[in-house]
Amino acid sequence: MNRIGVFVCHCGLNIAQTVDVEKLANIISDYPGVVYATNYIYMCSDPGQDMIKEIVKEKKLNGVVVACCSPTMHETTFRNTVASVGLNPYRCEIANIREQCSWVHKDKKIATEKAVEIVKATIEKLKLDKSLIPLSVPITKRALVIGGGIAGIQASLDIADSGYEVVLVERNQSIGGHMLQLSETFPTLDCPQCIATPKMVQVGQHPKIKLLAYSEVEEVSGYVGNFKVKIRRKASFVDWNKCTGCGLCVEKCPVRVPSEFNELLVKRKAIYTLFPQAVPNKPVIDSNNCLYLTKGKCRACEKNCLAKAIDFNQKDTFVEEDVGAIVVATGYDLMDKAEIGEYGAGKYKDVINGLQMERLLCPSGPTEGIPHRPSDGKIPKEIVFIQCVGSRDPEHYYPYCSKVCCMYVVKQAMLYKNVVPDGQAYVFYMDIRCDGKGYEEFLQKGMEENKILYLRGRVSKLFKDGDKIKVWGADTLTGRKIEISADMVVLAMAVVPSKGVKELARKLRITADDYGFLTEAHPKLRPVESLTAGYFLAGAAQGPKDIPDVVAQASGAASKVDSLFSQDVLYHEPIIASVDEEVCVGCGNCVDVCAYDAIELDLRTKKAKVNSAVCEGCGACCAACPSGAMQHNNFSKRQIFEMVDAFVR
Template sequence: MSEKRTGVFVCHCGNNIAATVDVKKVAETMAQEGTVAFSKDYVYMCSDPGQSSVIEAIKEHRLDSVVVSCCSPNLHEGTFRENAERAGISGFTCEIANIREQCAWVHKDRTEATEKAIKISRSAIRRVAGNKKLDPIAVPVTRRAMVIGGGIAGIQAALDMANAGLDVVLVEKLATIGGHILQLSETFPTLDCSQCILSPKMVEVSRHPKIKLLTYSEVKEVSGSVGNFEVKILKKPTFVDAETCKLCDDCAQVCPQVVSNEHDLGLTARRAIHIPFAQAIPASYTLDEEACLGLNPIRCGKCKDVCEAGAINYDMRPETITENVGAIVVATGFDLYPQEKILEYGAGNVADVLDGLQFERLCSASGPTQGHVKRPSDRTEPKEVVFIQCVGSRDPAQHCAYCSKICCMYTAKHARLYKHHVPDGKAYVFYIDIRSGGKNYEEFVQRAMEEDETVYLRGRVSKLHRTKDGKVRVMGVDTLTGQNVEIDADMVVLALAMQPSQGTADAARTLKIGRDKDGFLAEAHPKLKPVESVTGGIYLAGCAQGPKDIPETVSQASAAASKVLALLSKPTLSHAPTIATVRNSHCTGCEMCVTACPYDAIHLENGKAVVNEVLCEGCGSCSATCLRAAISVRNTSPMQVHEMIEACLSL
């Protein structure tokens, strides 16, 4: 066997190690090891002179491997491996012996600590003796990205990436992109019209040569890993050819099937064949298969008969589309917490008690009342409106423990919009406290109170019910005056909590990415990796990751886009080479490793296990399962562990 020439570098870490461990003795003892050609101690190995001395020693003593006895590998393994590379040897022939966190800092007795430091260092020397020179594995990447969810987050991420030159596939579950933002009337804190903000971006998406838009489509299956995902998408049939549809509305005029309009949250109705709203992208009608009488000229066929453009085709079938992408941005958004779960406020059964999105529709010029605020029950103008904040939020006992973050602001907006529509009306807001952090947010709330004379009542509403004279009686308490408050309102608007959308739950399952305790997608690190999921190559944007407002959503979407652009900026990705490797001579093809592998990284070829270098993460489950020692992780082979065990028991 070839003679190893290992250099051992024992760090004092100032006094951190040297106070407890006799570093000189460690260095001297290690010099006696058969594979050690050089050994020294130094006050700060990670300092510039320390690192330079390692490089000099490697060159001068023709070292082929390095052990640094110092702090935790989590701190400086990277440092010393890069340093070794600078000296011209493979970084993977450098190992760290952790004699600080796992020795010097936890023991007082100098003799014991020194003995343990010797064993730890010797173990690293034995390990490095078996280490192979390895080069990072270059994995070719697919330089395309996918965005799941076509709300503001998905649109922003897709546009940012496409404008940087990346091909993007944007997948949206509904028949149009746009998301919740299109249901809004105006947006805080500037009260600009949401359609005016979003429509140009939607058009840009539809015309962008780099964006492939798949609406009415759902991601069904994802395989592969960072850099190379294969995504299977189910595209549902719309039964209308978007290219030929002239948007004349003739089909909807004759359609006999009337169902609730989800875009208006049930405040209006639509036909089975419909366009979600006038500015829908793609601009086309969709035939809702569930609502239709039966896609059959014998049953009905009126829409097909009336369509002069000949755009309707009952023979369209669901289509499975496979897309290969290198990275995925998940922007699957939120749903409102269901009103049915709020039993104290009538569980959705009290007329004129609306949720925030319904109120947005009532304020919207394109909404069911053409922008005139009217009660759904009798189409009269409400003169007294009560807004209740924190409905479902901040209630760990019954509903969601978290703060939904945007409700304080949108309630203030609702109150102001109402007052602008009904200047002689009275607006009351029940709140726990006002959270208006954000640029110009506090000023916005102040204007709601001062300019628009909204009455803010600090307290909770205990219950509400319909009165005989068609009012909604709201019973609450004003905790500032300590008085019970009873208001006979014409309308009540609940600021319901945000919860992860059904699509978010589905995406988490399909993509196998984690969710937090509330069901929002989990970021890889709460502070340092807020847009990365725990799975490489999958990024998060918008309310799927947690409640947030539009500017924050857009920022996160752009951040996710920039992460994807960085990831896919080079033609290859680098993957750690410390992965499983098979000894063909010993493999019997029993498939135990195939079963044990959590990453599906092993398969059988001609009766022998073969490791997919990209999928393998080097966990070693295969190695511990194999009865024949036919598979092991590079640089952690059973023989190396065997030698390390011996070293650990050497004193």
């Protein structure tokens, strides 16, 4: 026996101007099942809600329809209202007569008729609504952070400082990421070796952080609150427990290969650490270049290791970790300069990328901060910087702005002028986007004090001219073609997601955009969460950004993890799919369409099974099910038919 109450909201004049609310309530009060109908100016206000509560009690209602705005606005409000007087919240339905009626119509008569239909259909749905109870799922209060750059470091420290355990996975042998490669950081010019290494050490020493360096995430299963992660610990061929980090092995290694940390500008050994302040500061053997591992002889490191830490028999091992939340902070790479034909396709030694320039300007870098050019070691007297290389070029490469180049180019040109005062720096730019705190002032300082000459225009081509690089550009402010004979050229290459992030995103079941940047749940209001519950994003993995933004986002992601962990159980919306096993034929359509990996096909019984903690209630499986076995709680096929019936009757 239905005892339904209908509450029609005026929404000021938003609804009442176009819909005759009085008439609507009168018509509906005679509808079968309805025991009470009224209207009020603002139903969502305290007096409006109090009225609903009173009437639920007085009339002993077992269902409520509020005819008002979209359910995305106030469904939660009214469900809580009825729940406070003992009615099951899922027995409260919203009839949207604002966005779908009053706002889109002008004629009051027709709009009122339509509103009546909408309310009737909603009543029909309500009649079949079940009383539901939210699902509760336990939470493992441990977090996994993927990526040990400044984003991963900050997120790990913040979560660990809140008292939760963190597993930090980094694929290199040390944390630090690109930040540790930088010369100095804009706009205050403090060196990353000074400001980032204390944080790295904190990570290394933190009792709540389990640092898994030289490791990669292999497999992830489970769902928010209850993930199982399989991590590959890559063979380093060095027993880190025995290794004292003395560095003798590195000294004795006869192999010399280009150093990735130094952006291939100088050589490293086959057994190596990344940099002196590395955390952990232990070497690994590069199995592709080690003489013993490739040709079977040498073992110089083993002979010289006093701690007997070298172990050529080491194999990759796997560890499993249970975590409740995952922060993805996989960072960025620079686009390969070989892709740009008109700028030498990577052939010219003196045409370098931004990170290579960082290494040349870094006081602890291979040239001790004096930018000797790679070809002959001369100090360049005329240096050209080119911005937007590969960025803002939708026709050939990437349409987006790489965000950090404007600022690091000013910084690099400034640092160059500081060490080569009689040199001249030119910057070819399209627009200058220095939008952070203190950034514009930094740029103006570069122009006024360091006399950096900014030329507005893209460079058309670069070519070798003796030991110089000829630069053909333009200055669109005067409309003239510009030709510069440069000693060295720095290309501010587009920022792209770090290698392998697309495969990782697939493993994690999170989404990435066309370029591989991870997608946030909402670009404005949920910027640090992924659409898949339990995953959080930090740093340049989500889009190009500078250090202040990265750190802010990492702390944001960490606080989201904290608020997740502050609950003892997770409540999950019960409006999800469920299977009628009697009807299911095991075709598997539902498994294929599920975007959340929430459905499994039991191979033995040939029946689909919904993991209720993972199901987001999108309804795709119900639409795809040919037999009607898959039904959505409170959105059953029968309910939809009844609603359609109410419309056409």
